[in-house]
Amino acid sequence: MSSPSKAYALVEDKRHRQFIYRFLVLVGINRNSISIEVSPAGRGSGKQWVCKNFARQVELCRKRNAKSSTCLFVVMDADQLSLAKCTSNLDASLVAANQPKLDPIRDRVARLIPKWSIETWILYLSANGAPNPAVSEGKSYKNSKPSEQWNELIPFASKTFLMWTKPAAVLPAKLLASLRHGIEEVPRALPADR
Numbered sequence: 001m002s003s004p005s006k007a008y009a010l011v012e013d014k015r016h017r018q019f020i021y022r023f024l025v026l027v028g029i030n031r032n033s034i035s036i037e038v039s040p041a042g043r044g045s046g047k048q049w050v051c052k053n054f055a056r057q058v059e060l061c062r063k064r065n066a067k068s069s070t071c072l073f074v075v076m077d078a079d080q081l082s083l084a085k086c087t088s089n090l091d092a093s094l095v096a097a098n099q100p101k102l103d104p105i106r107d108r109v110a111r112l113i114p115k116w117s118i119e120t121w122i123l124y125l126s127a128n129g130a131p132n133p134a135v136s137e138g139k140s141y142k143n144s145k146p147s148e149q150w151n152e153l154i155p156f157a158s159k160t161f162l163m164w165t166k167p168a169a170v171l172p173a174k175l176l177a178s179l180r181h182g183i184e185e186v187p188r189a190l191p192a193d194r
Helices: 014-027 046-065 083-096 118-125 147-165 177-189
Strands: 007-011 034-038 071-075 109-112
Touching (some): 007 014, 007 046, 014 034, 014 147, 046 071, 071 177, 083 109, 118 147
Parallel strands (some): 007 034, 071 109
16 A cells, blocks of 8 residues: 555646645655645536535545644635635535534644635736736636646746745735735645745
């Protein structure tokens, strides 16, 4: 039997997968130690799929941590919902599965929930380590560029996200609220000495 993966992710789509995979590799997690579960395309809402599978993945993460150090990243778009509603939906899925709510100390689980979509974060984070002031959480950018252009921006966005999640990082004063929440979630999943 192979050893368990060090990092797991539960994501809505391919772009989420690219963003979190690049981030985890930049953090220093071995590529072979990353396992990402992506919502099946064409089978309904990716957000609902993530919520439905969240409790199962949290339970698996808790069990894996009893044997070896693992973490779980959950990436889902808020779309028109508030960040509070999305986190509440994830919490409700734990309750429905008769599991305890997330323990901020023991559970190595980070919930990354960009407002509207991951494209909002990608545009904001991809301006050479500086925030893109033209990006707002008030509108959706999902269909504003061709797929190839998004793919080109993801490495820059993941690198900036890494820099901003380091313990001594100086964050921009006008940080997107959902991005600030995501940055605050990362230490739950990854050790501070990275």
